[in-house]
Amino acid sequence: MAGDKDTLLSMGFDPARVEWALKATGNRGLQPAMDHILAHESEIVPDLGGVSEQSGSRSAAMDVDEDDEDAEALRGLVKGAGTGVDDVEAKSIKCSECGKIFKNTALANFHAEKSGHDQFEESTEEIKPLTEEEKQQKLLELREKMAAKRATKSVEEAKEHKANEALRRKAGKDMHKIKEELQQKELIKEAEAKRREKKEEAKARAAVKAQIEADKKARAEKTAREKAIRDGQLVEATPAAGTSQTPAAMAAAATAGKDFKETRLQIRLSTGGQPLTTTLPSEATLREVAEFVAGQSLSFNVDSVSFAQHFPRKTFTQADLSKSLRDLGLTPSAVLIASP
Template identity: 70%
Template sequence: MAGDKDTLLSMGFDPARVDWALRATNNRGLQPAMDHILENEGKPIPDPSTAAPTSASGSVGQPMDVDVDDDDDEDALRRLMGTKTSTTSSGEAEPKSIKCSECGKVFKNTALANYHAEKSGHDQFEESTEEIKPLTEEEKQQKLTELREKIAAKRSVKAQQEAVEARANEAIRRKSGKDVGKLKDELKAKELVKEAEQKRREKLEDAKAKASVKAQIEADKKARAERAAREKALRDGQPIVDAQASASSTPTATASSSSGTSGRDFKDTRLQIRMAAGGTPYTTTLPSDATLREVAEFLAGQTLSVDVETVTFAQHFPRKTFSRDQFNNTLRELGLTPSAVLIAS
């Protein structure tokens, strides 16, 4: 209706939204149109060509586009509109509204009565002679203010709910971050343990290498001293004493004087095992009653290139190779106590 449209435009509403509201409410009046505008504030305006036509009068049970939240709003709407009774010129009462026979509420048109029927479940209506007066400008502004306050309240409740959800999501995010941080710390601690173990192994290998180099230096010193002693004896015309014979006679004499002390009284045997292919020698101390097979098992535990079932051992001084049958003999029985150097291949 042109009058309702002009009134809505005078309130400052957008012309396109006014047309949408009148079209959506089937021109049922000023109040439904204003309710539609406020309810759909901020929503995009649909294309008029795609809007589905609806019945102007409606029927009981048909959903209508009326923003009446509860029965109290209906009562407030009726109070704002006011009621009065009119009669025809012949003295008979003329129907001006629709009244619910179950609760006594009066509605201006069929649309409001349909909405009341949907909400309350009432299905008994009758025509009434009470006429609902149109809203005055003051009443329109008051209703507009009330509806805006109601929308603001709904938005405030929604904002509070969103804030609660945001706090819950933030708590979940922080907990996930703590769990990830804890996992990273555990992985870092494991890496530090691995690094410390690697450094310990490297340090042990360095110590073994230094010991091997030191032993080699001592052997070189002894060899140079023996060579110097032989040269001096030659210069002085003195007899030359064979160092190897002297070295071999010394343990023999000692053994005879101590009744085989080297073979019986040494509980432990210190071994230096060198690989025939070269590399850092391995040093260990085993009981003198340990077998040669236990020596092979020790060496297999130090390097993957050694197999207990195929490895062989030999000595350079005196030159000797141990057979597989001797692997069950003890170090004392093989004459390797109290110390010996073995070549593994």
């Protein structure tokens, strides 16, 4: 894995040995790779193309060791023959900016990538191999670093989980609050509609009651007048053309003469269910009311629906469908009974 490789390289191990250890241990993690490097520190790195994962074959390492030793001896002979003197070889690479010494170019490149340093020079300083105590100390430091990293990650994950949980709870509370507000608004709207409906019904009942009282008064006056005529106390007069004959007619004429532009209707269905309410222009016909009822309930048909009124008691005929609400005396409000 890239993380394990970077960690081993940062500890100063040779890149070839790191590749060998990771491949030989099957990339099982940092600890197996570290153990493999420490166990085979004195061996020559074999050709990685012939190394199978988790094998770590020692016989192959021995063969490569022998071949490398012969090749190194041959290179030494050629070098001695060519120059005749012992040249001073660079044994390490040194960072001019921070003074750190690296065993090979790969480690120096890794340091440059991580630190941003770009000034390096060859050095004759030899990097001594780590003692057993130093190896154990590095291993301990690495384990502590990994443990601290895991602990930090665990804390960060706990914080993130806590923040996500807080957001989820807040979203749930906000949604619940919105639902409650909507329900409250609906309740207020329904209450206002009921209050308006009751107010209109009260007005309609008051108008009907006033009409009934006017009719009673007219009948009483008519009876008294007829009795006075029979007793000879009053001579019956022929009403002039264009004048009202009874107080009830006068009241009806006065009511009909008022300019009510709209008529509010409450329509109770004989089939049951909630009453229908609507507001129509006073010039609208009773047939438009029938069309409204047919549009609200499938049980009603425009051509067959009939209407009746309790106060005053009256049943409207098919001929009344073409009359306006004002002509039928239904303004400014009325309660109708609709039958299919």
